[in-house]
Amino acid sequence: MPGKITKLAAQRNNPDRVSVFIDGTFAFGVYQDLVLEYGLRVGRILTEAEEREIQGRDEVFAAKAVALKYLSYRARTEKEVRAKLVQKGFEENVVDAVIERLYALHYLDDAAYARSFVSGRFRNRGYGPARIRGDLMRRGIDRSLIEEALGEVLEPEETFETAKEQAEKRWARLASEPDPAKRRKKLSDFLVRRGCSYDIVRRVLEEVERG
Numbered sequence: 464m465p466g467k468i469t470k471l472a473a474q475r476n477n478p479d480r481v482s483v484f485i486d487g488t489f490a491f492g493v494y495q496d497l498v499l500e501y502g503l504r505v506g507r508i509l510t511e512a513e514e515r516e517i518q519g520r521d522e523v524f525a526a527k528a529v530a531l532k533y534l535s536y537r538a539r540t541e542k543e544v545r546a547k548l549v550q551k552g553f554e555e556n557v558v559d560a561v562i563e564r565l566y567a568l569h570y571l572d573d574a575a576y577a578r579s580f581v582s583g584r585f586r587n588r589g590y591g592p593a594r595i596r597g598d599l600m601r602r603g604i605d606r607s608l609i610e611e612a613l614g615e616v617l618e619p620e621e622t623f624e625t626a627k628e629q630a631e632k633r634w635a636r637l638a639s640e641p642d643p644a645k646r647r648k649k650l651s652d653f654l655v656r657r658g659c660s661y662d663i664v665r666r667v668l669e670e671v672e673r674g
Contacts, residue, residue, distance in 0.1 A: 466490070466514075468507045471498065485509065493517060494524045519557075526553045526561045531570065538576050542603025577604050577612035585617060589625050592617060594658020623666060626659045630667045647672070 466485035474480045480492050483503060491514070493503070501517055503509075509517075526548050533539060533547050541562060548558045565571040577599055584590040584598065592613050599609045633653050640646040647668060654664045 465508050465510045468503060468505055468509060471503065471505060485514075490514065491518050491521070493521045497521055497524065522553065522557045523560045523564075526551070526557050527564060529553075530561055530565060534565075534570055538579065539571070540576055540602045540604055541571055541573055544571065573604050574608050574611070577608045578616055580604075581612045581616040585622075585625070589629050589657065591622060591626060591654075591658030591660065591663065593660060594656070597658075622659075623663055626654060626657070626663050627667050627670055629657065630654060630671050634671050 468483060468485055469487050470482075470484035472482045472484070474482055474492060479495055481495055481498050481503075482492050483490050497503075497517060497520055500520075501513075503517075529551050530544050530548060533544060539547075544565065545558055545562060548561060549555075553561075562571065580599055580602075581595055584595045590598075596609055596613065599612075600606070630650060630653075633650055634646075637646045637649055640649065650671065651664055651668060654667060655661075659667070
């Protein structure tokens with residue numbers, strides 16, 4: 464049945480939200496922006512359909528606030544944001560609406576995330592393509608975006624030189640290994656763990672062993 468708004472009161476614990484009372488009884492809480500958007504005021508009659516619509520929009524506002532706070536600490540992937548919202552108990556349709564809005568506002572951009580991730584992991588940690596690819600896949604980045612980012616950011620020769628530099632340092636630490644085959648195997652395993660391709664590993668081993 465339709466009901467009359469009899470009171471609007473700012474919530475103590477969250478000044479951004481307003482408690483709406485209908486026919487003298489608390490009905491629902493809503494963000495202030497929606498109070499303005501829907502023209503909520505004392506004396507207005509609300510139908511049940513209008514109440515449901517407002518509460519549905521309020522859910523999207525609440526989910527968006529959670530997502531923006533989550534994104535404020537660092538860049539996230541779509542998969543990470545979705546997981547956070549689901550963990551907070553939001554329904555799939557609400558999560559979809561928020562994700563769509565975040566893309567429109569450029570708060571979410573998996574392609575840009577992939578490029579930044581590739582650059583950071585390579586420049587700062589010296590990881591190779593295979594390691595970076597696996598890390599991005601675990602974060603839910605589409606395979607095509609990963610390959611595009613790797614192709615844009617990594618230069619084959621630079622990747623080789625970085626791997627060689629790391630290998631030379633590791634090779635020196637392995638000097639105490641008396642068995643040449645074991646020393647070579649340990650270095651090979653190290654480079655594979657770092658994400659180097661087998662072709663890079665082969666080339667680097669040849670260079671290092673030649674001294």
